[in-house]
Amino acid sequence: TNVREASAAVKPFEEYQKIYNDIAEKLREEDDRDDGSYGPVLVRLAWHCSGTYDQNDPSQNKGGSYAGTMRFQQEQDDPENAGLKVAQDFLEPFKTKYSNLSYGDLWTLGGVCAIQELSGPKIKWRPGRKDLGLDAVPPYHRLPDASQETGEYVRSVFNGRLGFTDQEMVCLIGVGHALGRCHVDASGYDGPWTFSPTMVTNDFFKLLLDEDWKIRDWDGKKQYTDSSTKSLMMLPTDMVLKKDSKFRKYVELYAKDEEKCMSDFADVYSRLLERGIKFPDSTKPMVFKTLEEQGL
Ligand code: CCH
Structure with missing residues (x-):
C-alpha cells in the first residue's frame, strides 16, 4: 500500500509547543516580506511538500510530506516550487536548534503555526516524519499547473x-x-x-x-x-x-x-499534511495554543 510508517513521537507535546512558539515569534518579528508576513509562504511550503503525494503511484515513489525531500535541489527546481526557498530558509534555524526534528515535521508545523497565527482555525498535527534520501524525491508535474482551466x-x-x-x-x-x-x-x-x-x-x-x-x-x-x-x-x-x-x-x-468554511478547512488541511503517512496509535493529534492564548 502507498503509506509510510511514522516513528513514534520523539518529543512530548510541550516540546512541539516550544517549536511552534519559536516559529510564531519569528513570524511576529520579521515583517520584511510583502504584506508584512512570512505566514502565507509557510502555508504554501507545507502544502507543496504534502501535495506531491500520489495514492496510486505504481513506482512506489509516493511523494508527500513524509520524506522532507524539498531540501534537495532537484525538488526545489520543480517550476511549481519557485519562490519556496524563502520559506525553507525562514524555518532552517529551528532545524539546527532542535535535534530529532525532521524537515517534514518542521515544514508542516510551520504551515499549522502560520494558519493559526494569521487568525485561522486550530489545525490538528502529528509528528514522526523521517528525512529520506534523493531517491524519494517525487517526479515533477504532480503539483497543480495554474494555467489549466477544466x-x-x-x-x-x-x-x-x-x-x-x-x-x-x-x-x-x-x-x-x-x-x-x-x-x-x-x-x-x-x-x-x-x-x-x-x-x-x-x-x-x-x-x-x-x-x-x-x-x-x-x-x-x-x-x-x-x-x-x-x-x-x-x-x-x-x-x-x-x-x-x-x-x-x-x-x-x-x-x-x-x-x-473554517472548520472544514481545519480538517482538510490537517489531512493534506498527513497524506501517505500512517501514525502509530500512541501518537495523538496535537493542538497548539496561539501566542495570544498563552499571553505571549
Ligand atoms: Fe496556491 N498558488 N495553488 N494553494 N498558494 C500560489 C500561491 C499560494 C495554485 C497555484 C498557486 C493551493 C492550491 C493551488 C497558497 C496556498 C495554496 C501561486 C503563486 C500559484 C501560481 C506563487 C508565487 O508566485 O509566489 C494552484 C494551481 C492550486 C490548485 O489548483 C492550496 C491547496 C493552498 C493551501 C491550502 C498560498 C498561501 C499562496 C501565497 C504564497 C505567498 O508567497 O504569498
Missing part, C-alpha cells in the same frame, strides 16, 4: 492523486488563496486574491462570486482581474471553481457560512 484537471490532481472530494478541494484552494499573493519572479503571475492577505478568511469565495472577473490586459500569463478595483487576481484554476457547477455550489456554501 474541472477535470483540478480533479485529476486533488482527487486522482490526493484523494479529496469536490467539496474538500474547493475548501483547500479557496482558503489557501485568501492568503498571500502571486509573484512575477516566482510563478509569473501577479497580485493578491483578497484585500486581507495576512488573515485566514472566506473572502476568496465571496470575491470570486461577487466580482466581475475579466482577463487581465498585460504581457504576462493569462490571469483574471476584478473589474471594480483591478487590484485583485484569480488564476485560471481558481476560475474553474466558479465555472464548474459541481464546484460552484461549495463556493456558494463557503461564501455564506464562514464558520463551516
Whole structure:
C-alpha cells in the first residue's frame, strides 16, 4: 500500500509547543516580506511538500510530506516550487536548534503555526516524519499547473492523486488563496486574491462570486482581474471553481457560512499534511495554543 510508517513521537507535546512558539515569534518579528508576513509562504511550503503525494503511484515513489525531500535541489527546481526557498530558509534555524526534528515535521508545523497565527482555525498535527534520501524525491508535474482551466484537471490532481472530494478541494484552494499573493519572479503571475492577505478568511469565495472577473490586459500569463478595483487576481484554476457547477455550489456554501468554511478547512488541511503517512496509535493529534492564548 502507498503509506509510510511514522516513528513514534520523539518529543512530548510541550516540546512541539516550544517549536511552534519559536516559529510564531519569528513570524511576529520579521515583517520584511510583502504584506508584512512570512505566514502565507509557510502555508504554501507545507502544502507543496504534502501535495506531491500520489495514492496510486505504481513506482512506489509516493511523494508527500513524509520524506522532507524539498531540501534537495532537484525538488526545489520543480517550476511549481519557485519562490519556496524563502520559506525553507525562514524555518532552517529551528532545524539546527532542535535535534530529532525532521524537515517534514518542521515544514508542516510551520504551515499549522502560520494558519493559526494569521487568525485561522486550530489545525490538528502529528509528528514522526523521517528525512529520506534523493531517491524519494517525487517526479515533477504532480503539483497543480495554474494555467489549466477544466474541472477535470483540478480533479485529476486533488482527487486522482490526493484523494479529496469536490467539496474538500474547493475548501483547500479557496482558503489557501485568501492568503498571500502571486509573484512575477516566482510563478509569473501577479497580485493578491483578497484585500486581507495576512488573515485566514472566506473572502476568496465571496470575491470570486461577487466580482466581475475579466482577463487581465498585460504581457504576462493569462490571469483574471476584478473589474471594480483591478487590484485583485484569480488564476485560471481558481476560475474553474466558479465555472464548474459541481464546484460552484461549495463556493456558494463557503461564501455564506464562514464558520463551516473554517472548520472544514481545519480538517482538510490537517489531512493534506498527513497524506501517505500512517501514525502509530500512541501518537495523538496535537493542538497548539496561539501566542495570544498563552499571553505571549
Ligand atoms: Fe496556491 N498558488 N495553488 N494553494 N498558494 C500560489 C500561491 C499560494 C495554485 C497555484 C498557486 C493551493 C492550491 C493551488 C497558497 C496556498 C495554496 C501561486 C503563486 C500559484 C501560481 C506563487 C508565487 O508566485 O509566489 C494552484 C494551481 C492550486 C490548485 O489548483 C492550496 C491547496 C493552498 C493551501 C491550502 C498560498 C498561501 C499562496 C501565497 C504564497 C505567498 O508567497 O504569498
